[in-house]
Amino acid sequence: MHDIIIIGSGLGGLASGAILARRGMSVCVLEQHSQAGGCLQSFRRGGATFDTGFHCVGGLRPGEVLHPYFRHLRLLDLPWVQMDEACFEEIHIGDDVYAFAQGRERFIETLAERFPTERAGLNAFMDMLESTGHSLRRLFDEADTARDHTRERFGQSAYAFLQRTITDPRLRSVLSGASMKMELHADALPLYTFAQINNSYIQSAWRLRGGGEPIVRRLVEQIEQAGGTVRTRARVTRLIAADGRLTAAELSDGERVEGRTFISDIHPALTVGLIPSDSGLLRRVYRQRIESLRNTFGFFTLHVHAPDTPIPYLNRNVSIYDGYESLWHNDRSEISPSYLISCRPPDTPDSRTVTTLDVLHPITPRINSLLAWDTKDYRQNPRYNAWKSVSAELCEQRLREHAALPPDFTIERVTTSTPRTYHRYTGTPRGSAYGIRRDCRDLPRTLLSPRTPIPNLLQTGQSVNVHGVLGVTVTAFLTSAELLGRETIRRMLVGEE
Structure with missing residues (x-):
């Protein structure tokens, strides 16, 4: 019998497993696919390697938000590449171009x-960004002040904060321009999510050689x-x-794999679906809440794969919006x-060119209906295939318009992925990029805790607390604290364990 059984091997499951295994617990991670990693995994097409969902991280230097967590997880010595300090995010809005620089003063x-x-x-x-980031340092203190601060910021609207803090509506849009790392939902997006993610990248921004696989x-x-x-x-x-x-x-x-404590790193709705309704462990109202x-x-x-015309490595992200009003109203x-x-x-390190690029394009609610989630023959749907063709053309058009490509740039091969692809390979319902939508207007229902009504079932991953590499990593430590205690985690993060 295992002390810990973890369902799913995304970043949250693997980080929780590493934390607990190193504390002497017997850990078994169960992954349904042929490789571990969830959205960290890579895939190969036509001799080229592409990432599934991992692109960059923020806050890796000493004193920054992600550093103590990755230090304990022994990830700091991986081949990290710092992005352009003068412009880690190039933001195109209409015909205007702006730069996000690393570091408060330069930014x-x-x-x-x-x-x-x-x-x-x-x-x-x-x-505001820095005070939100600073709260992470005190998250595992015995005093509840940092957790109170976190709950307060979760209950505030990011959109409303920008409205009252920034006078120029164009600058409000620019400050939101690096936010395709989250869903810019004007009514729902919590200020805490917006601040924590943006703060980490402004501190310092990094990519990793080899993608998420290392x-x-x-x-x-x-x-x-x-x-x-x-x-x-x-x-x-x-x-x-x-x-x-x-x-x-x-x-x-x-086969039955026995365990004393279970941690689910899959979507909460899928977790609920694994527990028979006649078990009596979950009330119907809880099931309905999670599933809704x-x-x-x-x-x-x-x-994009272009082996015959290598591209100068672009050490920044390029975010493109057709107009200022479009950012919060997709x-x-x-x-x-x-x-x-x-x-x-x-x-x-001595190479200066690449042969692959990704162009990501968010899905709108109106398009989601084309994905025919209730059928298996969606590939035969003419409207679905037409949408894929139009989307691919638009992405290639934006690439040629906004990236510094060689004059003879030639694409040899393109591969496309849709939310249905992500659903198939990562198990995420409807291919959701960031899991459950946290709603600052309805936190008791949408902000989930690592705890569940079942005493020996915990949960972790992108639908708990905050999504993204930073959020999922912090959540893995929060989940582990339910078993090890907050003081043990605090000592880990300050290097005393």
């Missing part, structure tokens, strides 16, 4: 050159070196219970007016 000065009357607003903006390998190594196991092709179909507690995970082949929660949008992605259009160009760093 403010760069934008104040374009918006000289907004210097006070920019300082207030950064004050992270996966390092975490799996730690689990296995501590005596744990990571099993692939092990799909959990049911959770078995007795005497009010879970006792085993049943796999698709009928709305998910964030997914992405259409154009994966749901009003059938075709999203937003695009993101990203690329993996070269495989070796």
Whole structure:
């Protein structure tokens, strides 16, 4: 019998597994696919390697938000590549181009050159981001002040904060321009999510040679070196219970894997679906609450391979919006007016070119109906295929218009992925990019805790707390704190454990 059984091997599951295995617990991670990693995994097409959902991280330097977490997880010595300090995010809105620089002073000065009357607003903006980031340092203190601060910011609207802090509506849009790392939902997006993610990248922004796979390998190594196991092709179909507690995970082949504590790193609605309704472990109202929660949008992605015309490595993201009003109101259009160009760093430090690029394009609610989620023959749907063709053409058009490509740039091969692709390979319902939509107006229902009504079932991953590499990593430590205690986690993060 295992001390810990973890369902799913995304970043949240693997990080939780590494933390607990290194504390002497016997850990077994069960992953339904052929490789571990979830959205950290890569895939190959036509001899080229592309990332699934990992593109960059923020806050890796000493004193910054992600550093203590990655230090404990032994991830700091991976081949990180710092993005352009003068412009890690190039934001195109209509015909205008803006730069997001790393570091508070440079960030403010760069934008104040374009918006000289907004210097006070920019300082207030950064004050809020930094105070939100600072709360992470105290998250595991015995005093509840940091957690109170977190709950307060979760209950505030990011959109409303920008409205009252920044006078120029164009600057409000610019400050939201690096936010395709989250869903810019004007009514729902919590200020905490907006601030924590943006703050980490302004501190410092990084890519990783090899994409997300080095992270996966390092975490799996730690689990296995501590005596744990990571099993692939092990799909959990049911959770078995007795005497009010879970006792085993049943796999698709009928095998039962017994455990004392269970951690779910899959979507909460899928977790609920694993627990038989006649088990008596979950009330009907809880099931209905979880199953009714709305998910964030997914992405259409154009994966470009151009081996014959290598591209100068673009050490920044390029975010493209058709107009200033479109950033917070994507749901009003059938075709999203937003695009993101990203690329993996070269495989070796002495290389200056790449042969692959990704162009990401958010899905709007109107397009979601074309994905025919209730059928398996969606590929035969003429409207679905027409939408894919139009989206691919739009992505390639934005790439050629906004990226510094060689004059003879030639695409040899393109691969596309849609939310249905993400759903198939990561299990995320409807291919949601960021999991459950947290709603600042309805936190008790939409902000989930690592705890569940079942005493020995915890949850982690992008639908708990905050999504993204930073959010999921912090949540893994929050989940582990339920078993190890907050003081133990605090000591880990300050290097005393």
